[in-house]
Amino acid sequence: MQQADLSYVRTEMLAPQPAPNRERGFGAWLRANLFASPIDTVLTLLGLFLVVWFVPNFLRWAFIDAVWSGPDRSVCATIPQGGIQPEGWSGACWAFVNAKFAQFMYGRYTFSERWRVDLTAIMFVLLMVPLLMPRAPYKGLNALLFFVVFPIVAFFLLVGGYFGLRYVPTSEWGGLLVTMVLSFVGIAISLPLGIILALGRRSKMPAIKLVCVIFIEVVRGVPLVTVLFMASVMLPLFMPAGVTFDRFLRALVGVSLFASAYMAEVVRGGLQAIPKGQYEGAESLGLSYWQKMILIVLPQALKLVIPGIVNTFIGLFKDTSLVYIIGMFDLLGIVRQNFTDAAWASAQTPMSGLVFAGAVFWIFCFGMSRYSIWMERRLDTGHRR
Amino acid sequence: MASNEVLRADTSARVSWMNDPKIRGIVFQIIVVAILAAAVYWIWGNTVDNLRRANISSGFGFLNRRSGFDVSQSLIDYTSDSSFRQALIVGLLNTVLVAVCGIITATIIGFLVGIGRLSGNWLIAKICMVYVELFRNIPPLLVIFFWYLGVLSVLPGPRDSISLPFSSYLNNRGFFLPKAIWGDGAWLITAALLIGIVAAFLVGRWAYRRRMQTGQPFPTLGVSLGCIIGLPLLVSLALGVPLTFEFPQKGTFNLSGGFQVKPEFLSLYLALSFYTASFIAEIVRAGILGVSRGQSEAAHALGLRARPTLRLVIVPQAMRIIIPPLTSQYLNLTKNSSLAVFVGYPDLVQIGQTTMNQTGQAIEVVAIWMVIYLGLSISTSAFMNWFNAKMALVER
Structure with a gap:
């Protein structure tokens, strides 16, 4: 219209000016993120002090001053302590971990038979990795192999006594082997058992509900240590005379029952979060109770509580370290036991062994939690606002 | 024809009792309870047998016996002669x-x-x-x-x-x-502390009610802290600080x-x-x-x-x-x-x-x-x- 003739209205846009120097670059980032206010500055300085004090000291201890190999404790002890290191030396004794590494992995598993553990571990990894990758094909077959065939094969391989394999009693097992077997069996038992307990707790049948509530609440109310004591001291009392229970089996029973009670509560949370319409819809289609649960409710409920389920797995994995109390040597237990080895006792040994065990536990648990976060995002079918 | 089928579905007599969810539920519960009872009975019998064989008398009578072991840290008086x-x-x-x-x-x-x-x-x-x-x-x-x-x-x-x-x-x-060692009159300080806590609680309630009615704020936190800390402090000062350190x-x-x-x-x-x-x-x-x-x-x-x-x-x-x-x-x-x-x-x-x-x-x-x-x-x-x-x- 008229406005086209107005000469003082600009028709083209001005090029945007760069932000002021104060708002740009590294300096601005520092000001916004580290020195926004006086309190912030103090906090930053405190944090910086902590980092500067801790990180170089730790790096020096763990890498620069560390001893990587050696025949016995003398490499990890100072001269006054009867070693070769100068006085005031402080470094990690990785030589200890190095020398005991096989024990940390296998325990006292017969030396010539350790290939059986290795084979089991390789099978475990080969079957688990494709199962965890959503894009890998043949999921059904893979799951069947992993959850049905693998445990049977692993049982015969690890225990032996058949097919010309030598029998290796579980009292010789130890280290990471025990940790992994306990966790795997614990997870494989506690998930289905927990689902059944959760369904039982939500059941309309009063007797079933009561039994499930009592079991879940009693187990969740007491510490794992007492459950393990119970499994180790009372299970033999409950059995007829002459029936002996393997100690490893007792630990398995204790850990699995304990984890299943926690799992039941997690699954119950998922079941409660499913809207009533889903239950009613399934019923109106004429599905039976088990069809309704397996086809409609549980897939949705379990998906909702994946973080909780994985947290229970992580808890179980960490809790396997408590079987030390009933005389089983898991990874932490065998590291702890080796501190008393006179050939390696030094001031640095405990810390080095614990840092090693901690790193192994940490990698497994952190991996599990990251995988669950990733899976949760993947399975999120967009019901979020 | 269609109405006939609807009628037939209405008469529940056709449904066999084996398919009635209520009856099935009761039967299922009876089975579960029976299995549990049998398991408990079996375990009980085994336990009694095992205990008899090991010569252990069950019961809580042992609680009164002399323990005979020392405990490294105790909040109450305890010796190895205690029960x-x-x-x-x-x-x-x-x-x-x-x-x-x-x-x-x-x-x-x-x-x-x-x-x-x-x-x-x-x-x-x-x-x-x-x-x-x-x-x-x-x-x-x-x-x-x-x-x-x-x-x-x-x-x-x-x-x-x-x-x-x-x-x-x-x-x-x-x-x-x-280690703090309290002298004479220390119980007065404890009493003052208790009175201070009660006073702080009452002040808090009064202040809340007043704010609900009039909307006027009251420095509850300061006054409460004054009651809880200040009152015992005043009492201990009045007593001449009956506190020594070992x-x-x-x-x-x-x-x-x-x-x-x-x-x-x-x-x-x-x-x-x-x-x-x-x-x-x-x-x-x-x-x-x-x-x-x-x-x-x-x-x-x-x-x-x-x-x-x-x-x-x-x-x-x-x-x-x-x-x-x-x-x-x-x-x-x-x-x-x-x-x-x-x-x-x-x-x-x-x-x-x-x-x-x-x-x-x-x-x-x-x-x-x-x-x-x-x-x-x-x-x-x-x-x-x-x-x-x-x-x-x-x-x-």
Whole structure:
């Protein structure tokens, strides 16, 4: 219209000016993120002090001053302590971990038979990795192999006594082997058992509900240590005379029952979060109770509580370290036991062994939690606002 | 034809009783109960047989017998001549002691770290994140061993104790603090403290009612603190401070006097606090993030400044999200205190284990554990449910 003739209205846009120097670059980032206010500055300085004090000291201890190999404790002890290191030396004794590494992995598993553990571990990894990758094909077959065939094969391989394999009693097992077997069996038992307990707790049948509530609440109310004591001291009392229970089996029973009670509560949370319409819809289609649960409710409920389920797995994995109390040597237990080895006792040994065990536990648990976060995002079918 | 079929479906007589869900449910329950009863009967019979063979008389009579073992740390008078009952009470008190200390410290660290993770300060947020991810993913037992074997047992011996401020010392036998010794009239100070707490409570209630009626604020926090701290302070000043300290003295082989915190307690307490704090931090973070942004925006729109917004709008709503999971963390800490048995801190489980070894009364000891831990769990969750109900949103 008229406005086209107005000469003082600009028709083209001005090029945007760069932000002021104060708002740009590294300096601005520092000001916004580290020195926004006086309190912030103090906090930053405190944090910086902590980092500067801790990180170089730790790096020096763990890498620069560390001893990587050696025949016995003398490499990890100072001269006054009867070693070769100068006085005031402080470094990690990785030589200890190095020398005991096989024990940390296998325990006292017969030396010539350790290939059986290795084979089991390789099978475990080969079957688990494709199962965890959503894009890998043949999921059904893979799951069947992993959850049905693998445990049977692993049982015969690890225990032996058949097919010309030598029998290796579980009292010789130890280290990471025990940790992994306990966790795997614990997870494989506690998930289905927990689902059944959760369904039982939500059941309309009063007797079933009561039994499930009592079991879940009693187990969740007491510490794992007492459950393990119970499994180790009372299970033999409950059995007829002459029936002996393997100690490893007792630990398995204790850990699995304990984890299943926690799992039941997690699954119950998922079941409660499913809207009533889903239950009613399934019923109106004429599905039976088990069809309704397996086809409609549980897939949705379990998906909702994946973080909780994985947290229970992580808890179980960490809790396997408590079987030390009933005389089983898991990874932490065998590291702890080796501190008393006179050939390696030094001031640095405990810390080095614990840092090693901690790193192994940490990698497994952190991996599990990251995988669950990733899976949760993947399975999120967009019901979020 | 269609109506005929509808009619037929209506007559339930056609449905065989085998397909009636009600009857099936009852039958199923009877079967389950029968199997359970049979299992319990079988276990009972086996247990009675086994106990008879091992010559163990069941029952709680052993509680009155002389225990014959010493306990390294006790809150009440205890000698090896005391009974098993007293030993177990000592254990229970030690469990409660470490749990209460741990809960307080874990809450403080947890809240600080949880808020720190949300801080706008990049460095602080990252440090807090590293802390949480580190401690959440290692077993608590490893943290206990870390403190006990890795840190406290490699400290120098008593002769070269590390001196700390306030005449306290740290060595491989524990942490030595000056011991407070109260003189005459100390009970008056305790009485003043109790009166102060009651007064603070009454003032708080009165101030709340007045604010509800008139809208006038009252500096409740300051006045309450004045009552709780100021009143005992005034009384003790009036009495001429009846308080002396016994300082730990460095001897040739050991420190004498003072108040000794044993390394067993210290490692368990530190480990439980640090481990649980990482979980509490995540709960606090989730709670604060759970308050929707609209709430703080609305508060700003009403003209509230940052601090009142935080105090009156964000924190009360965040607490509602935080409290239920916080309860279960407190319970977890209490249950994890049973890891004491690994370092020899005489808690309920450790003393129970010793009792079990000496008397062979496994079933009774396990029963005592279960009853006490269940009792602790139920009482903690009852208290927290009450607190939760008090904090919950009043919906109209």
